[in-house]
Amino acid sequence: MALSVDKVYKTVLYILNTDQTGNLNPEEFNHIAEQVQLGIYENYFFDLHQLLRRPQPTEEYADTVRLLEEKMSIFKTTNSTDLVSPTAGEFTLTSDIHKLNTVHFFNNEAVKVNRKDYNLMQKTPLVSASEEYPCYLHEGNSLYILPTTVFKPTISYMRKPNAPAYKYTLSNVGEIIPDATHDDFELHATEQAELVAKILAYAGHTIKDMETVQAAMQLSAGKDQIEKQ
DSSP, X not given: XXXXXXXXXXXXXXXXXXXXXXXXXXXXXXXXXXXXXXXXXXXXXXXXXXXXHSOOOSHHHHHHHHHHHHHHHTXXXXXXXXXXXXXXXXXXXXXXXXXXXXXXXXXXXXXXXXXXXHHHHHHOGGGOOOSSSOEEEEETTEEEEESTTOOOOEEEEEEOOOOOBOOEEEOTTOOEEEOSOOBOBOSOGGGHHHHHHHHHHHTTOOOSOHHHHHHHHHHXXXXXXXXXX
């Protein structure tokens, strides 16, 4: 379930207005929100890596790992149709890739190699790759696969989050008129309080504890409900 940009923005404004520490227009909010969402997303990989380095056979540990994997699952993507191949064995990756996971040719998973081994495989028939045992080199947004007869690989990867956007128009007198729909955050619902706190921090407003954010979220939601009546 998407995390509402409208609710997050209104909560941020509620706290800023309550504390009289300034305002944040939608354009500024959208720019900050994109950076904060990406930062939280990137932390998922670090947190999961740290957890898996110190396995502990407890229910609490297992629940933490499961929650992290649930948060990341929406970004898992498989693609075999959008790869452009400028030359045989070379493919241009799509711009939404954050982390490449696997490369397959039919049912055969390619082995990742470094540049030195890739060059060696090109020059030495005894250690060259085959369609049954392909290999790949990933550099920048390019994917190099051996053998070069591989024409349609399937890649699995973690995509980047789509940028959130609070959409609006301005009236003739400069009043902000919200659109009926917005581009919501793609983060897990449990991230709402952290999102609000970090957006406020970017805006120069420091929150001393998360209880303040939780209370503001409830008050802001109640105020919004009253305005709709």
